[in-house]
Amino acid sequence: MILTQELSSIVGEAFAAEGFDASYGAVRVSDRADLAQFQCNGALAAAKAAKANPRAVGEKIAARLNADIRFADVALAGPGFINLTLTDAALNDRANALAADERLGAWTAPVREKIIIDYGGPNIAKPLHVGHLRSAIIGQCLRDLLEFVGHDVKGDIHLGDWGLPMGQLITEIEADRPDLPYFKAEFTGPYPVESPITLEELERLYPKASAACKDNPERAKKARDATAELQKGRRGYRALWQHFVTISCAAIEREYADLGVKFDLWKGEADVDPLIAPMVEKLRAQGIAVEDQGAVVINVARESDKKEYPPLILYKSDGAVMYGTTDLATIIDRRDTAHPDRILYVVDGRQRDHFEQVFRAADFAGIFPKERLEHLWFGTMNGKDGRPFKTRAGGVLKLQQLISDVKGAAEVRVRDMLEPIEFRAFEQIAGNARSRSMSDDEAEDVLNKVAIGALKFADLSNPRTSDYVFDIDRFTSFEGKTGPYLHYASVRVRSVLKKAQAAGAGAPGSVRISAKEERDLVLTLLQFGEAVKDAVEKRLPHYLCEHAFNLAQAFSKFYAACRIVDEADGSLRASRQTLASATGRQLDLILDILGMPAPEKM
RNA sequence: GACUCCGUAGCUCAGCUGGAUAGAGCACCCGCCUUCUAAGCGGGCGGUCGCAGGUUCAAGUCCUGCCGGAGUCGCCA
Numbered sequence: 001m002i003l004t005q006e007l008s009s010i011v012g013e014a015f016a017a018e019g020f021d022a023s024y025g026a027v028r029v030s031d032r033a034d035l036a037q038f039q040c041n042g043a044l045a046a047a048k049a050a051k052a053n054p055r056a057v058g059e060k061i062a063a064r065l066n067a068d069i070r071f072a073d074v075a076l077a078g079p080g081f082i083n084l085t086l087t088d089a090a091l092n093d094r095a096n097a098l099a100a101d102e103r104l105g106a107w108t109a110p111v112r113e114k115i116i117i118d119y120g121g122p123n124i125a126k127p128l129h130v131g132h133l134r135s136a137i138i139g140q141c142l143r144d145l146l147e148f149v150g151h152d153v154k155g156d157i158h159l160g161d162w163g164l165p166m167g168q169l170i171t172e173i174e175a176d177r178p179d180l181p182y183f184k185a186e187f188t189g190p191y192p193v194e195s196p197i198t199l200e201e202l203e204r205l206y207p208k209a210s211a212a213c214k215d216n217p218e219r220a221k222k223a224r225d226a227t228a229e230l231q232k233g234r235r236g237y238r239a240l241w242q243h244f245v246t247i248s249c250a251a252i253e254r255e256y257a258d259l260g261v262k263f264d265l266w267k268g269e270a271d272v273d274p275l276i277a278p279m280v281e282k283l284r285a286q287g288i289a290v291e292d293q294g295a296v297v298i299n300v301a302r303e304s305d306k307k308e309y310p311p312l313i314l315y316k317s318d319g320a321v322m323y324g325t326t327d328l329a330t331i332i333d334r335r336d337t338a339h340p341d342r343i344l345y346v347v348d349g350r351q352r353d354h355f356e357q358v359f360r361a362a363d364f365a366g367i368f369p370k371e372r373l374e375h376l377w378f379g380t381m382n383g384k385d386g387r388p389f390k391t392r393a394g395g396v397l398k399l400q401q402l403i404s405d406v407k408g409a410a411e412v413r414v415r416d417m418l419e420p421i422e423f424r425a426f427e428q429i430a431g432n433a434r435s436r437s438m439s440d441d442e443a444e445d446v447l448n449k450v451a452i453g454a455l456k457f458a459d460l461s462n463p464r465t466s467d468y469v470f471d472i473d474r475f476t477s478f479e480g481k482t483g484p485y486l487h488y489a490s491v492r493v494r495s496v497l498k499k500a501q502a503a504g505a506g507a508p509g510s511v512r513i514s515a516k517e518e519r520d521l522v523l524t525l526l527q528f529g530e531a532v533k534d535a536v537e538k539r540l541p542h543y544l545c546e547h548a549f550n551l552a553q554a555f556s557k558f559y560a561a562c563r564i565v566d567e568a569d570g571s572l573r574a575s576r577q578t579l580a581s582a583t584g585r586q587l588d589l590i591l592d593i594l595g596m597p598a599p600e601k602m
Numbered sequence: 603g604a605c606u607c608c609g610u611a612g613c614u615c616a617g618c619u620g621g622a623u624a625g626a627g628c629a630c631c632c633g634c635c636u637u638c639u640a641a642g643c644g645g646g647c648g649g650u651c652g653c654a655g656g657u658u659c660a661a662g663u664c665c666u667g668c669c670g671g672a673g674u675c676g677c678c679a
Contacts, residue, residue, distance in 0.1 A: 032622065041621060044660090054659090078622045079659075123679085160679075295677055307605035310676045323679050352606075353674060379607085379672095386671080413641075450641090462615075465607080467672075469614060478641055480627040481615095488641050496638045503638085534618080546616080549626085560634095560643045602641070 002107060002529035003094065004028055004038065007084065011040050014064040018057070020046045027084065029527060036075065036083030037523060043080040054080030088513040095511040095522045099582040104589055105526060107533040109149040116334050117143050119346035120157030120263060124248040125169060125206040128255045128399040130389050130470075131348070134378050137459045137595065139346035140261045141541045142376065144593050149536050154338060157252075158330065159268030161245055164320075165210065167227030169244065170237055171219070172209035173197065174226075182236035191236065195243035199251050202244060224320075231273060245270075258403055259452060260595045272329040276321055279329055280314050288365045289314055300360035312357045327358045331368050342372045344539070349377035349465065376539050379467035381459070389470055403455070409476030410451035413484075414443060414602075438601065446599040450484050453596035457483035460594055461545035481549050483596055489552035490591060490598035492559060493584030500565045500577055508581055509574025517558040521579055524554040528586055541594065548590045555583045 004027050012025025024042030031039065043061055047054035058080040065074040065084070073085040098105040119139020122128055128136075143155045173196075174183050180196055181187045197205070213220040230237040249266065256262060280296060283289035289298050294317030301309045312324045334340055345355060355375035363370035383389045391397045438446070458475045462468040478484040513519045524547075531547035534540070564580060567573040591598050 026619090028618080031625095035622085039622090044621065045619095048659090081622065121679090164678085293676080297676080305605095308675070313677055316677045318677080320677085322677070349607075350673060351679085354679090382672095388672095466615080467608080471614075474614070474628070477628080480641095482627085482641085484641055485627095488639080492639060492642085499638055538618090542616085543618095546626095556642060557644095559638080563638070565638045602639075 002533060003526045004530055007038055010068065011065065014061045015042060015046060017064060018060050030083065035077060036085050038084040040082040043082060047080065058082055091519065091522050092511045092513055094526055098525055099578050104582065104586040105528045107149060107529045109151055112150050112152060113341040114152045114339065115146055115342045115344060116154050116156055116338055116340045117344040117346065118156050118158045121160060122252050123160035123165065124244050125202045127203055129396045130381060130399060130402055132399060134381055134459055135346050136256060136259055136261045137456050138378055138464055138541060140595050141460055141593065142346065142539060145536060148593055149532065154264040156265040156267055157263040162269035162273060164223060164227050166230055166241055168209040168213050168223040169205060170226045170230065170240060171222045172205045182240040187236060191239040195247050199247050202248065255399055269326045272326055272333045275329040275332055276325055279332060283365055293317065298361040298364065300357050300364065309357060312361045324354065324358055328361055331362050335368055344374045344376055346376045349379055352377055378464045381470045382467055384469060384471050386469065405472060406455050406476065407447060407451040410447050413478055414447055446602055449597060449599045450487055453483035453487055454478060456594060456596045457486065457545060460541045463542050464540050486548055486552050486591060487598040488602055489555050490584060490587050491602045493555065493580050496564050497577060497580055503565050505565055505573050506570060507574060508577035509571060511578050512571060512575040514572055515562055517561040518579060521554040521558045521583065524551050525582060525586060544590055544594060548587060551583060551587055
């Protein structure tokens, strides 16, 4: 059970015994660590409701709580705050329970839900770029977090594999190589198994094709016609398109893998194409979809709206579908194939209006209830200038480039750590560095984990909905509240426990708080449950990051102040090993959920 | 023009349903490796919470107005 919940229930009983609502007993970690460990502000609200004196109410509650042996101190302060401090004995008990719990005190969802989470959206024939980064990182983290607390979660990539760009590509290739069998209407045989074009050609042709269509209306019409043919199922086009998808997906999968991101479902817009016509037909028959200015739309505006919501367009006036159409059809597909309780979308905040339209339409049409569709939007990643991240030339930075930049910076850092002898005055330090010497493979592994971890933590530690400045100089400095700080703490836990075993320090044993740093570490460990609950319920991973940082910091202080391997007192040595071990396991668990597992050594 | 998000320390950002002395990290200054990884630890410096009103016993937090920034607003995604 979450510690603050347990305390809330104790204090709530005291309120109830005095004739107040038990909900006034809400306890949280104290804002004033110098005064107490926990606080309850309920006396103020209770007094207001009862038109009583807040201090008088607080006195009554405090008097009841004082009788509880679990509290070392219950004090009334200020206008009516109830300050609570637990005894070390009570903390020891809870620390031992946490250390014995394989989930290290984590929270579990009370109801298991089936959830689909959509955090991809890459397009065929286009390499991933920075715009895909936040969605991938946040989405993967939420996916794993939701699964961790007990939900049945499937991540869906939702490929952009349909529509006009495909027609543009097909016609581009046709102009370039008309001899290919895909373009011969009379061709009846099997098409080649091998793709006629490589990934590189595909990525080169895509921008060329879209630029050509922009400049030349005739060229654009060809692309539209080809798109229509493709959608009608023309064999050659379908076969060619299948090649695009196959080679593109292989590349996309590899790029996501570099980030530790993966998907359970590889569905795309093309998969729901067959559902669109029957869907629209039905909606029209029901009178939900109507014709308007030559287009077929669903009106989603409401009387109470402050802002104007334009209708969701299902068919444009030229008969083509839009992404709102495929989004709606995708909900139907998901509903009928996976039967989810809830569908989550991890997509840029600039699409808030769009999702509001789609969700209203889905709800209005009886397809899926709006309150079970969530747009978990995120802010933009900006450059140092405060504007959306661009390369120096003003272009879009490819994800691969970004990753290799970060790795490059990490490499410099790792080399400094491995070859610091001339900079270090003490032989002992040099010895430490040498003892850490690792093989090339190990160094590569460290490099990857540290670099990707730094990138991910920089993103996840911001609240999802905030824009943030991606300053490569800043976060490759790797100091302070960064991924490497967490990795470093994890590595030190591992290392010290290993050394303790090697030195014959004995087995870990019961936790016995003997110093402030130990008490603070225990209190931090016990906040994990709440951090998980907050992160899950608000779908905000930064609560988890915040906790991970607090934990790493509490451990670093403990580590600096308390000896472990060579502590003379055997029971303290055992206690501290348990504390270190629980810290290490809780930290590693969080790092796994954040998608940034720590290296073995650094 | 309408609507949304934002404005907190020199920089990058937290701040939960209003509550005590507004917190981190970086940068800067001082100290700490003959002892478990110094990517660390301790200490210091630094804020009229954009501005002006209002509600409240209590406002960074709620309401109104203004200033400044970003974004969205029917056939792109």
